[in-house]
Amino acid sequence: MAASEYSLRRALVEKQSSIESQGNAVRALKASNAVKADVDEAIEKLNALKLEKSSIEKQLQAAVSGNPDGSVNKEAFRQAVVNTLERRLFFIPSFKIYRGVAGLYDYGPPGCAVKSNVLAFWRQHFVLEENMLEVDCPCVTPEVVLKASGHVDKFTDLMVKDEKTGTCYRADHLLKDFCNEKIQKDLSISAEKAAELKHVLAVLDDLSAEELGAKIKEYGITAPDTKNPLSDPYPFNLMFQTSIGPSGLSPGYMRPETAQGIFVNFKDLYYYNGNKLPFAAAQIGQAFRNEISPRQGLLRVREFTLAEIEHFVDPEDKSHPKYSEVADLEFLMFPREQQVSGQSAKKIRLGEAVSKGIVNNETLGYFIGRVYLFLIHLGIDKDRLRFRQHLANEMAHYAADCWDAEIESSYGWIECVGIADRSAYDLRAHTDKSGVPLVAHEKFSEPKEVEKLVIAPVKKELGLSFKGNQKKVVEALEAMNEKEALDMKSSLETKGEVEFYVCTLGENVTIKKSMVSISKEKKKEHQRTFTPSVIEPSFGIGRIIYCLYEHSFYMRSSKAGDEQQNVFRFPPLVAPIKCTVFPLVQNQQYEDVAKIISKSLTAAGISHKIDITGTSIGKRYARTDELGVPFAITVDSTSSVTIRERDSKDQIRVNVEEAASVVKSVTDGHTTWADAWANFPHHSSGSVED
């Protein structure tokens, strides 16, 4: 695609220049009063060139905007989904009567039920299944914790201000918008210019404040609303800041992630787990991100629910006992190499990815597999789900490997779960800052003999030579790593003395043989002490739910064909309500039966709704299809009722006493609708639905 775009841009420029020369030729012919036939021929040629140019422009247009029809359809599809979601109160812009706040949304009743189903399943699938230690820590977090984690210094976006109005923008967004706009709408730019803009887009995340500022200046980008000049970019910290207690002396932040609450508790949790590794801790809770100017609706918000797992493991043994249970799963993976070489995601067997070293280790692989199963069970379309490996420049320097579960939506591929092997970084950072060692021990079954490097400075000799600097020299000698020390040892043995750089003094000193003894000694050790690695699957619950909405939504014509009806094909697991109960017509006897069934459903723990309004049954079905309710029980006699399945619209007939248990069995996943369809008489609805 990129190559074809490049050649199209070149062709366009060439065609333009042909048109210009042909235009000149026409004008010259006219000026020289050439014969009409010649002039006509030249004009015809010019028009042909113009037609060719227009055809190239169309091709280029198609090339740069992907599939232009597709993109229009995507917008329209999204609008249909979002309209339905908002009209049926899956979500509500928060504080709407006060004109709302960008990036804050409420879950209305059905949205709240979906969220609570997703979280219950998350707990079942991860916490219970793996015996994880679930904790629940506050959102308010003192500064010292987020200083240690790096968030106070580095959790920033680069911001520019409209120099006249003070309105704030994300610097990278402005540059991104400029480049995209230019590439997609300005067909006159040269192929080289287009390539340059594409390169800027590719490296956007890596640009420093200075580089971003330079590009903004170079391209003459101004404030989108006013066209005023913009300030230089500067970092804005994305944490909501507050103050703990009344003194004003204890700064705090609303946590940007839940993970830190787990890390600081490592010591207690390790003890709780019988001082054994591996184990995982988990947390579900609110996190906050004070976006500069939120875009992308429900995907980019200022407050959101995270579900995070921190799996602590011995860095020397990242195997997983249940790995074999997921090794045969096969799904779309997008390894680093495929991305760099311009290929696309492809189906890989997880076990192969791990054994080939594409995925760093078994435990990471196990969680990738479990995340895949989790998302598929919720109803995410497996063909629009891929696991993308972070490129080297995306990954923190300490991370061993990192994969994002990305779900394709109308906004493109959206990162919904991050699964990272963060090595020992977090526990080390809090150990350093707090002084409390967050480490694990491996007791040896019998003591091990180990060779240890022993550096013994001879303080008396050093004191005689270096006087007041003695202490600094001693510290520098003791701080040598094994290689440095052994090099010094051999130099001292051969030459008797050696030059040694003491960084705290900022100069070289001469170390003589008598000043230090370096040796390797054998010692017995009873245990090994180490900082565990942490493998972190982190779930953006709101994003998963939004993508699920898009993957579940479809429209179908009413039977009469006169209107489009909206349906969410939620699996029973996530459906906000599992079942509705309707008396076919308003009638006391039918209502009584409906109430009896409702009671059995409540007793069986099936969330449902009883609707005794006189609305037509077709309208009632349409209304609940739009909420994604999978089953509807219609009471049309006092002895038996029908059960209708949402997507097939098929109906079976069951006895009143059985109704609740049939629905329970299918919604709990013990049987399927196909089983029910096979076991019960079918009911033909006639024209009831419309």
Next chain:
Amino acid sequence: MAASEYSLRRALVEKQSSIESQGNAVRALKASNAVKADVDEAIEKLNALKLEKSSIEKQLQAAVSGNPDGSVNKEAFRQAVVNTLERRLFFIPSFKIYRGVAGLYDYGPPGCAVKSNVLAFWRQHFVLEENMLEVDCPCVTPEVVLKASGHVDKFTDLMVKDEKTGTCYRADHLLKDFCNEKIQKDLSISAEKAAELKHVLAVLDDLSAEELGAKIKEYGITAPDTKNPLSDPYPFNLMFQTSIGPSGLSPGYMRPETAQGIFVNFKDLYYYNGNKLPFAAAQIGQAFRNEISPRQGLLRVREFTLAEIEHFVDPEDKSHPKYSEVADLEFLMFPREQQVSGQSAKKIRLGEAVSKGIVNNETLGYFIGRVYLFLIHLGIDKDRLRFRQHLANEMAHYAADCWDAEIESSYGWIECVGIADRSAYDLRAHTDKSGVPLVAHEKFSEPKEVEKLVIAPVKKELGLSFKGNQKKVVEALEAMNEKEALDMKSSLETKGEVEFYVCTLGENVTIKKSMVSISKEKKKEHQRTFTPSVIEPSFGIGRIIYCLYEHSFYMRSSKAGDEQQNVFRFPPLVAPIKCTVFPLVQNQQYEDVAKIISKSLTAAGISHKIDITGTSIGKRYARTDELGVPFAITVDSTSSVTIRERDSKDQIRVNVEEAASVVKSVTDGHTTWADAWANFPHHSSGSVED
């Protein structure tokens, strides 16, 4: 008690003065060289008086500190509970490795499980059972919302500062501590002084900043740590403040309650409910309160989980369709009148309290009953639970009635649930501030004829007389209420003119008959528009859980009698783990059976733990008793196993295949342990437990 304390204080003062005069008498005898027998007699009398004084002091001491032994026991009991909770990670002081933050606590694994069980039951008992509309709104809230609710102006505590160090204290706490200390420890104060201090304690919550400051000055109260002088009291807002977005121009707060998120959504929720009343909305979420200096451990925290219900109802019809289901409940109630007249809480049938008007209305009564059932099911001791009505001075001016579910703990009676009829206050406040009418409509089945007052100012006449002031006079006339208008009408008819005060002009004007027409006209109305009343049960989840810990905790001797063992008698509903599975001895066959049972338990959705450590079975029981695990399955053969109940320590023997289903049936509440005990052979444990 108060009366006896009063007379004891008087007796003490009298005795002291008798001692003084007797002392003088002794000195006088000695000075006059009286005979030894007389002196001895006088001294003997003095000593007798001193003995009597000492006896009165002891009685007074006992009187003022309630039951002094009891209070020591309470402290010791609390310490035992809290130690167990902290050791077993039910809770963890947040950010402990950084020395923590006062008023912030984590739920560790078992605490988190208890919380999640309590919330799941809350959802079942309230949201599902009553078809409530659950919503989920952000914690970050823009200022305008909390301005409307009154929190920005009134959610404050009075604070004083140490004038030298700047340390902050809650003014009422200092005054309270001073009064309590004086009453309990200083036996020399007069009965009148003691009565005064008690009065101060009684009215503490009603004191203004000035009154509090005056008392602090009068009593010479200084900073507790430094004895430095204190500033005057001033209000400190208890909300955590922050800033939304990067501009610094949009102040926001972390919500102090979840209720406002529901109120601002009233219009959408009413529509979602088919524009029908009554309906209830519910929300579970974090709330924040930036305490000046948190005390009372887990009960007074800076961040907590609230579960709130807002039940919207027609103010003219506060009946409840399911009221009869709770009317026969009988439990401890503490109506206003009993409190004022110094009586104590007593058992009242809920139906009686409602019918006698002690509880304002049926819906309020219904929720009081449902809250009672909720708390009892969780395991709260019904003899340490009372519903206390707010006194007139505790209640907001707009509230119709308010009751707190108070649970007795080692800290005294703790407010855990507030159940208030807040009338139309909240919806009106947001209507006024936002301009969006948050109202409901009652459609009449047929149009109603109503008499309406019509005030029609004759603008031309008024203009001639009042010129530029005409508009203000017109507005004042139109703003008259019915009585004022009818009075004016009759005056105009009898006298032809009337003096009328126009507040916007600040003066009287003369209104003549020609200037206004006042009449009552009949109109047809099709609906009634009104602001619904809201009845709000609001649950402090953390407080309920803490009280539940205290009510569930007990200690018992080990069989050998050599140590005290801790037990939490949680009902299966809230127990963090429902069941443990132990092989009796380390043995591959037993372990295999344990794993088979574990799989069945997982499939049945029963949270459990398998323990294959070699620890003695007695120790393993003790360990899980301390976590409140209700059942333990011990594998001591490959065909059958024992199930032990935590509190009775009774054991039954069941087949391996039945084990999971027996435990499931009892933990789900479908059967009881007594049923199981009746149906299965008993197992005698011998000396296994110790």
